[in-house]
Amino acid sequence: MTRTKSNKIVYLVALFLFLGGLGWLVLSGISEDSVYFLNVSEALALEPAKREQARLFGSVDAADLRADAQSLGVSFNLLDKFDHSKSIRVNYRGAVPDTFKPGAEVIVEGRFDKADGAFTANTLITKCPSKYKKKSEEAQG
Amino acid sequence: MHLTAYLGLLFALLACLFLAGFAALAAWRDQENGLVVLERGFLVPTFLVTLSSAVLTAALAAKDFSFLYIYEHVDRVLSTFYTFSAFWAGREGSLLFWSLSMMLMGAIFAFSPGYRSLAPRTRLWFWLFFLPVQAFFLLLLSCWSNPFVEVVPAPADGQGLNPLLQNPGMIFHPPLLFLGYAGFAIPACAALASAIAAEPGSWIKACRNWNLLSWIFLSAGIILGGWWSYMELGWGGYWAWDPVENASLIPWFSATAFLHTAIIESRRGALSRTNVLLMVLTFLLCVFGTYLVRSGVIESLHAFGEGGVGSPLLLFMIVSGVVAVLAVLIGEKPVYRSLSDMWSRQGLLLVTSWFFLALGLVVAMATMWPVISKLWSATTVGLGEDFYNRVCVPLLAVVVLLFSICPWLDWKVGLRERRGPLLTLAAFVLALAGFAAGGVTKPVALVAAAGSVSAMTTCVLLFVFVPAMRRTRQSWGTYAVHLAVGLMALGIAFSGPYKVEREVVLAPGQSADLSGYTLTFEKSEQEKTPAVSLVRAILHVTRDGKPVGTLTPERRLYLHFPQPFAEASIIPGLGDELYATLLGFTSETSVSLKVSVNPLVNWVWIGGTLLCLAPLLLLRRRNGGREA
Numbered sequence: 001m002t003r004t005k006s007n008k009i010v011y012l013v014a015l016f017l018f019l020g021g022l023g024w025l026v027l028s029g030i031s032e033d034s035v036y037f038l039n040v041s042e043a044l045a046l047e048p049a050k051r052e053q054a055r056l057f058g059s060v061d062a063a064d065l066r067a068d069a070q071s072l073g074v075s076f077n078l079l080d081k082f083d084h085s086k087s088i089r090v091n092y093r094g095a096v097p098d099t100f101k102p103g104a105e106v107i108v109e110g111r112f113d114k115a116d117g118a119f120t121a122n123t124l125i126t127k128c129p130s131k132y133k134k135k136s137e138e139a140q141g
Numbered sequence: 142m143h144l145t146a147y148l149g150l151l152f153a154l155l156a157c158l159f160l161a162g163f164a165a166l167a168a169w170r171d172q173e174n175g176l177v178v179l180e181r182g183f184l185v186p187t188f189l190v191t192l193s194s195a196v197l198t199a200a201l202a203a204k205d206f207s208f209l210y211i212y213e214h215v216d217r218v219l220s221t222f223y224t225f226s227a228f229w230a231g232r233e234g235s236l237l238f239w240s241l242s243m244m245l246m247g248a249i250f251a252f253s254p255g256y257r258s259l260a261p262r263t264r265l266w267f268w269l270f271f272l273p274v275q276a277f278f279l280l281l282l283s284c285w286s287n288p289f290v291e292v293v294p295a296p297a298d299g300q301g302l303n304p305l306l307q308n309p310g311m312i313f314h315p316p317l318l319f320l321g322y323a324g325f326a327i328p329a330c331a332a333l334a335s336a337i338a339a340e341p342g343s344w345i346k347a348c349r350n351w352n353l354l355s356w357i358f359l360s361a362g363i364i365l366g367g368w369w370s371y372m373e374l375g376w377g378g379y380w381a382w383d384p385v386e387n388a389s390l391i392p393w394f395s396a397t398a399f400l401h402t403a404i405i406e407s408r409r410g411a412l413s414r415t416n417v418l419l420m421v422l423t424f425l426l427c428v429f430g431t432y433l434v435r436s437g438v439i440e441s442l443h444a445f446g447e448g449g450v451g452s453p454l455l456l457f458m459i460v461s462g463v464v465a466v467l468a469v470l471i472g473e474k475p476v477y478r479s480l481s482d483m484w485s486r487q488g489l490l491l492v493t494s495w496f497f498l499a500l501g502l503v504v505a506m507a508t509m510w511p512v513i514s515k516l517w518s519a520t521t522v523g524l525g526e527d528f529y530n531r532v533c534v535p536l537l538a539v540v541v542l543l544f545s546i547c548p549w550l551d552w553k554v555g556l557r558e559r560r561g562p563l564l565t566l567a568a569f570v571l572a573l574a575g576f577a578a579g580g581v582t583k584p585v586a587l588v589a590a591a592g593s594v595s596a597m598t599t600c601v602l603l604f605v606f607v608p609a610m611r612r613t614r615q616s617w618g619t620y621a622v623h624l625a626v627g628l629m630a631l632g633i634a635f636s637g638p639y640k641v642e643r644e645v646v647l648a649p650g651q652s653a654d655l656s657g658y659t660l661t662f663e664k665s666e667q668e669k670t671p672a673v674s675l676v677r678a679i680l681h682v683t684r685d686g687k688p689v690g691t692l693t694p695e696r697r698l699y700l701h702f703p704q705p706f707a708e709a710s711i712i713p714g715l716g717d718e719l720y721a722t723l724l725g726f727t728s729e730t731s732v733s734l735k736v737s738v739n740p741l742v743n744w745v746w747i748g749g750t751l752l753c754l755a756p757l758l759l760l761r762r763r764n765g766g767r768e769a
Binding site: 007008010011014015018022025026028029030032033034035036037038042046055072094095096098101109 | 480481499524525527536644705
C-alpha cells in the first residue's frame, strides 16, 4: 500500500518537473522567437518604433521591380493583399524562387530598416502554386 | 456519369445514416442479433463509394474534361501514371480517397478475426461510432466538396497537374497519409465502443495490426513528403515546419505516444482510459490536420483554399471530442491497476509518451500561434522555425536518451542487466567526446547526436546480452524500429545544423569552392519534348583534384505552366551529399546556382525506410501469443 502511494508521489513530482521544464522551454522560445505575421496594411499601421523582425504577406507589384542579374537578388514593392494602394519596399538578396513574378503572392521574412522604413528580407518564399488554391482565388475574384 | 457517381455518394450517405440509426436502436435495446444487419448492410455504402470512385478513375483514364475536377488537375500531355495520381491531387479527390479508404477498411475489419474477438455489445457500439464518421465524410463530399461537378460544354483540354506534384514521391505521399488517417478511424471507434460497453483493453489487441499499419502508412507518408521536399522543391532541406508538414506530424506524435502507453496496458493492465482518449485524440488530430490545411485558418506557404469545408470539420472535431470524453466518463470505470515503480521499463515508457505528447502539443500550439496570439494581441504574432528547433530538438534529445536506458530496466523495478547499460553509457561518453573533438559545438546537437549513438548501441547490445530476444520476431521488429530512429536522429543532428550552402554565379570554365569540394561549371545544354523543355547545367565536382562526380541541375518549362521549375541534382553519398539547383541564367552563358553539402542526410532516408519496414515484423495473426 505504502509502495503505491510513494509511487504516485514519484510520478507526480516527475510530471511536475517535466511540465516545468517544458513550460520554461516554450516560454523562452516564445519570448525569443516570436515574429510578427503581418499583412502590408497591418505593418504600416504599426508604430515605426515597434517595427522589427517580421514575416510579411502580400503580393508583388509589377511596377518598379528591379532584379539584380549579376549578384542574386531583387527589389520590389510588396502590395497589400486587399488594398493595392498600400505597399512596402522590399530589398532581398539571395536566390529568387522560380515562381516569383508580378502578381505572385509572397511571404518575406526579415526586419525593417530603421532609416527609410524599407524592409530587408533574408528569405523570400512564393506561395506554393498548389491546385488546391484555384477555387478560393476564383471565389475572391 | 456525373450524376450516377454523385448519387452513389448520396445514397451511401443515406445508407450510413440509416444503419447508424439502426445501430443506435439495437444498442439501446441490447439486440445483439442486429449485428448481422450492420455488418452486411455496411457493404452497401462501401460498394456505392467504390462505384463512385471507379467512375472517377475511369474518367481520369479517359481524360474526360467534362468533370470539373479532372479539368482542373489533368491535361492531354500528362502521362498515364500521373493522371491516375490526380485522383488525390486536389481537395475533392483526396477527401473521396480518404472516405473510400475508411469504407474499405471498415468492411475488411468487419470480417476480420480481430473484430470477431470483441464482445457483441462492443461491436454494436463500434458501428454506432463508426457509421456517423462515415456519414460525416460523405456529407462533406456531397455538399461542400463534390468531385463530380460537370462542366458544360466539356473543355478540349485541362489545366494540367502542378509540375511540383509530378514526382514519384508525390504520387505515394498523399495516399499514404490518407491511408494512415483512415486507418486510425477503426481503432478510435473500437476504443470508444469498448469504453462504453465495459470491455476495457480488448480493443487494443483486436486493433493492434490496424494501429501498426496506420502508423506505418503515416510515417511513410511523412518521410516521403520530406524526401519529395528535398528532391523536388530545390531549397535543399526536407523539413521547414510549415503548417502543412506539421499537420501530419501532430497525429504522428500522438499515435507514437499511444503505441507506448498501449504496451503498458497490455502488459500491466493500467492506463486503459488514457489509451481510449489517446486513440480518439489521434484520429481527431488527423481531422485537425485536414482542417489546418483546408480551412485557410493559418497562412501557409501552400495556399489550399477554403472551399467551405473548414467549419464542418471544426464542428466535427468539437462534437467528437465531447462525445469521446462523455463516453469515457459514462463508461464503466475499469478495475484500477496501479503503475509500477518509476524506475522501471513501464515507468520510462510512460515518461516517453509524455514527451511525445509534449512534442505534439508544442507543434500544434506553435502552428496555431497566429490564431491563438490574436486573443490578446492586436497584431498577429507567429513562431518561426527557430522556435521549433529550440523547443523540439531538446525534447527529441531526451527521447533518444530515455530509449538508451529504458530497455535495460525490468518491467517492475530496477536494472535487469548490468553490463549493457555500462557499455551504453561508455558509448555515450565516447560519442560525446568524439563529436566534440570533431567540431560539434552546439550543446543540444551534441547530446542529441551522442544520444542517438547510445540508443543504437542499446539496440545492438540487447541482442548480445539477452539471448532470448534473438528468438522472437517481436523484439527484432521493436528494436529495428528504434535503431531506425537512432539513424534518423543522427542524420538530422548533422544534416540540419552542419549543412554548408552557397549561392554562386559561374561562367563556363569557372569554378567555386564549397567545404573542400571544387565545382567547375562546364557548359549548359538544352532539350525539348512536347510536354517540357529544359536547360541543364553540367558541373564537374572534384575533391583534392580527384573527380567526385557530375551534377546536372535543370530548369524545366512545362506546358500550361508559365514559370520554370528547378529540378535539383545530387551526388549521393553516405557521408557528404552534394546538392545543386539551377536558379537561372544571369547572361547568355553564365548561370546562377545554389549548391550545398549535406552531411549524413542519406541516413535520414535509410533510417526512415527501416522505420517503415521494421514494424511489419510486429504484425501478428490473431490467436498469437502473449503481448510483448
